[in-house]
Amino acid sequence: MTKNFAHRGYSGRYPENTMLAFRKAVEAGADGIELDVQLTKDGVPVIIHDELVDRTTDGKGLVKDIPLTQLRQLDASYIYAGQYGVNPIPTFREYCEFVQDLPIITNIELKTGVFEYPGIEEKIWDMIREFRLEDKVILSSFNHFTILRMQKIAPQLKYGFLTEAWIIDAGKYCHTHGVPCYHPNFRSLTHEAVRELKQYGLEINTYTVNTEEDARDLIEKGVDILIGNYPEMVRSVLAAGSDHSAS
Numbered sequence: 001m002t003k004n005f006a007h008r009g010y011s012g013r014y015p016e017n018t019m020l021a022f023r024k025a026v027e028a029g030a031d032g033i034e035l036d037v038q039l040t041k042d043g044v045p046v047i048i049h050d051e052l053v054d055r056t057t058d059g060k061g062l063v064k065d066i067p068l069t070q071l072r073q074l075d076a077s078y079i080y081a082g083q084y085g086v087n088p089i090p091t092f093r094e095y096c097e098f099v100q101d102l103p104i105i106t107n108i109e110l111k112t113g114v115f116e117y118p119g120i121e122e123k124i125w126d127m128i129r130e131f132r133l134e135d136k137v138i139l140s141s142f143n144h145f146t147i148l149r150m151q152k153i154a155p156q157l158k159y160g161f162l163t164e165a166w167i168i169d170a171g172k173y174c175h176t177h178g179v180p181c182y183h184p185n186f187r188s189l190t191h192e193a194v195r196e197l198k199q200y201g202l203e204i205n206t207y208t209v210n211t212e213e214d215a216r217d218l219i220e221k222g223v224d225i226l227i228g229n230y231p232e233m234v235r236s237v238l239a240a241g242s243d244h245s246a247s
């Protein structure tokens with residue numbers, strides 16, 4: 001059965017990568033949450049997508065140049081013009097506290113494609129252990145060296161290679177590196193690509209699936225996880241599919 005993951009939380013309706021968006025994703029019936037992790041100037045893991053705070057907050061500058069106390073003053077929902085009050089950039093710790101007793105799988109995307117954030121792998125692993133989330137996380141990154149580094153530190157966790165490009169022999173590539181999940185842009189998932197990935201026994205977790213038509217197509221192809229901005233929509237597509245197969 002295909003699973004329904006909320007991309008940056010319920011980001012289609014709420015400010016992305018905020019605790020509000022994560023809570024709303026759970027309320028919407030998502031099976032999991034995808035989020036992006038970077039480090040502040042003082043090395044604290046925080047949840048934000050861009051390297052710059054400019055697009056999603058009322059501040060300016062690079063996450064890596066701002067200490068936590070200063071970063072926490074910013075409003076990550078300011079583009080909603082007060083509709084949802086003030087929502088700070090969450091720390092990864094705050095998220096772990098929230099999710100630790102929920103039946104939610106978290107796809108932690110390590111945003112190390114521009115800045116490598118040395119030591120981020122150890123910090124995330126320490127927190128996964130502290131909150132006993134070992135069986136409830138999938139680690140992914142566009143930086144595949146990050147994945148291999150973290151896999152060495154914590155081989156018991158589940159890992160995925162993220163890609164934007166249309167990779168040739170992606171199943172073989174993941175298999176060669178002992179990585180069990182492949183996280184491609186959904187547009188690259190042709191029938192042939194899915195067949196090759198399944199041949200290697202890979203789990204296919206794809207983003208960013210925002211329309212009913214694409215969701216139906218990918219469910220039919222047997223994709224494992226749909227990562228999208230509208231978890232309520234994906235839930236109803238999945239429910240309609242199971243109604244159909246039961247009748």
Ligand code: G3P
Pocket residue numbers: 007034036049109140162183207227
């Ligand atoms: O992890 C899936 C997706 O989030 C990757 O792209 O840019 O939205 O982080 P991006």
Ligand code: MG
Pocket residue numbers: 034035036109
């Ligand atoms: Mg992401």
